Amino acid sequence: MGWRGILGFEYGVVQAPLGPDISGPELVAAVANAGALGFLRAPDWESPEFLKMLIRKTRNLTDRPFGVGVVLAFPHKDNVKVILEEKVAVLQVSWGDYPKELVDEAHEAGTKIVHQVGSIEDANKAICAGVDSIIVQGREAGGHVIGQDGLMTLLPRVVDLVSESEHDIPIIASGGIVDARGYVAALALGARGICIGTRFVATEESYAHPYYKKKLVEMARTEYTNLFGRSRWPGAPQRVLVTKFFDEWRLLPDHETEDNQPTIGHATINGKESEIRRFAGTVPNAVTSGDIESMAMYAGDGVGLIKEILPAGEVVRSGDGVFYL
Numbered sequence: 001m002g003w004r005g006i007l008g009f010e011y012g013v014v015q016a017p018l019g020p021d022i023s024g025p026e027l028v029a030a031v032a033n034a035g036a037l038g039f040l041r042a043p044d045w046e047s048p049e050f051l052k053m054l055i056r057k058t059r060n061l062t063d064r065p066f067g068v069g070v071v072l073a074f075p076h077k078d079n080v081k082v083i084l085e086e087k088v089a090v091l092q093v094s095w096g097d098y099p100k101e102l103v104d105e106a107h108e109a110g111t112k113i114v115h116q117v118g119s120i121e122d123a124n125k126a127i128c129a130g131v132d133s134i135i136v137q138g139r140e141a142g143g144h145v146i147g148q149d150g151l152m153t154l155l156p157r158v159v160d161l162v163s164e165s166e167h168d169i170p171i172i173a174s175g176g177i178v179d180a181r182g183y184v185a186a187l188a189l190g191a192r193g194i195c196i197g198t199r200f201v202a203t204e205e206s207y208a209h210p211y212y213k214k215k216l217v218e219m220a221r222t223e224y225t226n227l228f229g230r231s232r233w234p235g236a237p238q239r240v241l242v243t244k245f246f247d248e249w250r251l252l253p254d255h256e257t258e259d260n261q262p263t264i265g266h267a268t269i270n271g272k273e274s275e276i277r278r279f280a281g282t283v284p285n286a287v288t289s290g291d292i293e294s295m296a297m298y299a300g301d302g303v304g305l306i307k308e309i310l311p312a313g314e315v316v317r318s319g320d321g322v323f324y325l
Contacts (some may be wrong), residue, residue, distance in 0.1 A: 006170050007090060007112055007133055008065070010035030012183070012193035014114075014135070014172055015200045017041035017069025017092055019143070019207075020102030021270045025054060027205040027312055029061030029065055039092050041272040044074040048082040054234035055086045067114070072096025073233065083107040087285045092116060092135070095146060102128045116174070116195075118147020123158045127165050134158065135195050141197045142300035144236045144281075145224065151175040152189070159190030170229045176301035179318065196315070198300040203312040204266070209284035209309030211283050211292045213309055220304030225250065228296040229281020231257035238281065241297040252279070265290020299312055 005011045015031040017023055017039035022036040026042070028158075031038030040054050051068070058066060067090030068074050068083050083091055087110055096114035103113050107130075116135040126134050136158045138151025147154065155173050164167050173186035174195035183194045201208050202216040221242040225248060228238055240246060261278035267288040268274070276282050276295060284295045310318075 006172065006193040007036045007037060007114070011316055012172075013037070014174075014195040015039060015212065015312070016195050016197035016207070018201055019065075019071070020044060020199060020282060020285065022201055023069075024207040025061055026255055027060040027203065027207065028058050028066050028204075029198065029315060030205045030312035031060040031200070032058075032064040032066045033062075034316035036316045037065075037067060037090060038312075039069040039090070040071045042076065042079045042083070045272075046075045046078045047270060047272075048078040048084035051079050052082050052086060053180055054270075055082070055088060066181075067112075069094070071096065073195055080233065084111055087111065089154060089195045089228070090114055090132075090166070092136075094137075095144075097122075097125055098131070100131060103130045105192065114172070114235075117158070118145065118154075119149065120154070120161060123161055124146075127167055127169060130157060131169065133170045134162070135174050136191070137195075138173075139224065140176030140239070141174055142222070142239045142303070143298035144233070144238050151186075151243060155186065155189045157192060164214055173245065174205050178302040178305045179301070198298075198303050199311060199315055200304060201299075202306050203310055203315060205312045207286050207287055209288050209292055212284050212297050215243065215297055216303055216306055217308060218232060219299075221241070222299050222301055223250070224305060226250055226254070226310050228279055229258065230254075231259045233281060236281075238296070238298055239300060241299045243293065243297060245294045249279070263290075264294050265292065 010275045013036040013260040015038040019041045028038035071094040073095040092114045112132040114133045115131045117123045118137045136155050169193040172193040173191035177194045226237045256275045257281040263275045265276040284292050
């Protein structure tokens with residue numbers, strides 16, 4: 001498959017890198033096999049050998065290109081080195097700057113760079129760095145939200161900024177989009193593709209816990225909060241489902257963190273045995289045990305439009321041609 005359309009992919013649909021390990025090889029391969037761009041999520045710590053295993057496992061499931069997402073706020077140099085050595089098609093970066101020198105290094109390795117931003121200032125930095133595409137994340141997005149602006153206002157501003165720069169950088173819209181109607185709206189605002197997170201969590205191939213998937217189908221309300229993960233990732237608010245647990249604890253004083261809380265569960269996350277404390281920002285994956293109901297459950301504003309758990313390929317194709325670029 002050559003580089004055409006949005007980074008050369010058949011559909012203008014991007015599956016977000018879902019953390020910490022929700023978008024594993026099975027989900028990413030299913031998205032890639034359907035003709036869209038799927039992202040693994042690199043571990044939030046240096047784990048190059050494990051990441052290499054994830055990349056190679058994904059390649060055993062698909063012969064199509066895919067990507068890896070890296071959160072720059074966490075240690076990542078060795079992980080990025082592996083991504084480039086393995087010649088992964090696309091590197092997605094977020095929560096930090098990825099300067100021109102590193103963009104050039106990636107391009108020399110044959111890897112495209114997609115930068116996720118949440119402000120006009122960060123979009124300008126990404127343009128100057130020479131990235132291949134920009135994901136514009138609105139405040140409606142699920143999980144950790146990088147900016148304060150809504151997608152409806154931020155997206156056209158970034159589109160105009162790119163147009164004024166005379167760079168042909170495809171803009172991808174993210175935040176509350178779950179279906180073809182959202183994609184059409186994004187197109188009207190100047191985007192050339194959409195990045196979907198929550199809808200792909202609620203798929204058969206996602207590595208999310210079955211209870212988490214069930215709640216994504218049953219519930220419709222979300223809230224922007226800083227309740228979870230205050231110690232591990234300060235200054236990184238989230239959009240979550242308004243579960244019974246969240247309703248009971250939403251007014252937790254700001255000085256309280258997960259550090260002094262009891263352990264409510266355990267999980268193996270990216271090959272690492274982990275305990276999960278109350279108010280930790282870790283969503284339950286498929287092998288998580290314990291008090292699942294009291295764990296963080298990230299979701300975007302469009303969650304109320306999700307009515308069933310679907311195969312990932314069906315999500316990609318669900319626009320009945322509308323998604324095709």
